Amino acid sequence: MPMLQERHQALTEGGHVLLEHGGSFQSFISQAGNDARKMVELIVEKIPSYRDEATYEGKRIAFYKRAQILVADFWGMMEARGEGGVSNVDWLTMFADYRVPQALVYLGVLRYSDSLLQALKNGERMSSGDRREVEIRGCSIWSVELIKERLRELVRQKDGQACDVNSAIIDFYLWPFAKQHHKEMAHIPIHLTRCIYY
Numbered sequence: 001m002p003m004l005q006e007r008h009q010a011l012t013e014g015g016h017v018l019l020e021h022g023g024s025f026q027s028f029i030s031q032a033g034n035d036a037r038k039m040v041e042l043i044v045e046k047i048p049s050y051r052d053e054a055t056y057e058g059k060r061i062a063f064y065k066r067a068q069i070l071v072a073d074f075w076g077m078m079e080a081r082g083e084g085g086v087s088n089v090d091w092l093t094m095f096a097d098y099r100v101p102q103a104l105v106y107l108g109v110l111r112y113s114d115s116l117l118q119a120l121k122n123g124e125r126m127s128s129g130d131r132r133e134v135e136i137r138g139c140s141i142w143s144v145e146l147i148k149e150r151l152r153e154l155v156r157q158k159d160g161q162a163c164d165v166n167s168a169i170i171d172f173y174l175w176p177f178a179k180q181h182h183k184e185m186a187h188i189p190i191h192l193t194r195c196i197y198y
């Protein structure tokens with residue numbers, strides 16, 4: 001199994017934080033109040049393996065894929081229990097992995113340049129933070145933001161009402177879509193980056 005030491009380290013870090021809170025994630029996350037953004041910031045502050053960041057043209061970029069999906073899962077669980085209570089969920093972006101970009105290309109939302117497509121088809125490994133990897137993940141986030149705005153606009157036009165679809169909900173649609181249609185999109189290569197962030 002690759003990256004065994006890193007996996008062990010990530011589990012140990014997360015485990016330590018949980019033990020400080022009686023083994024309860026809810027108790028840990030309650031320090032952030034009800035705010036999704038503060039929850040992500042708390043997770044990233046306390047558990048280093050969630051610090052999914054890169055530098056792009058001299059600027060620090062934060063993806064926080066695992067922290068964001070953790071908060072979105074927590075939100076979904078609270079909603080399912082009828083407890084609700086997580087605000088600012090709209091602050092979350094999609095969870096930048098390697099499957100949703102493939103679905104976005106398949107659906108015609110994203111298009112890879114010829115040289116990028118060739119590199120992906122060749123199975124070239126990209127290191128974590130490689131400019132191309134950062135661009136694929138960043139463009140995926142922006143694509144989903146544009147889809148969200150467009151959906152909201154369509155609902156406004158059709159029903160004359162505000163629509164509170166958010167990027168997490170769109171991700172929760174796209175990721176299973178990519179899994180279900182993996183055979184149809186097998187010709188679209190995914191990017192290969194070995195890291196602990198997604």
Ligand SMILES: Nc1nc2c(c(CN[C@H]3C=C[C@H](O)[C@@H]3O)cn2[C@@H]2O[C@H](COP(=O)(O)O)[C@@H](O)[C@H]2O)c(=O)[nH]1
Binds near residue numbers: 095096097
């Ligand atoms: N954007 C987005 N990425 C998602 C998910 C999930 C599944 N969701 C649950 C899983 C744990 C949490 O409780 C989530 O709710 C996994 N992944 C990513 O896919 C990749 C694994 O793919 P494969 O090779 O097919 O197993 C890997 O990078 C993994 O991080 C999602 O929902 N959205």
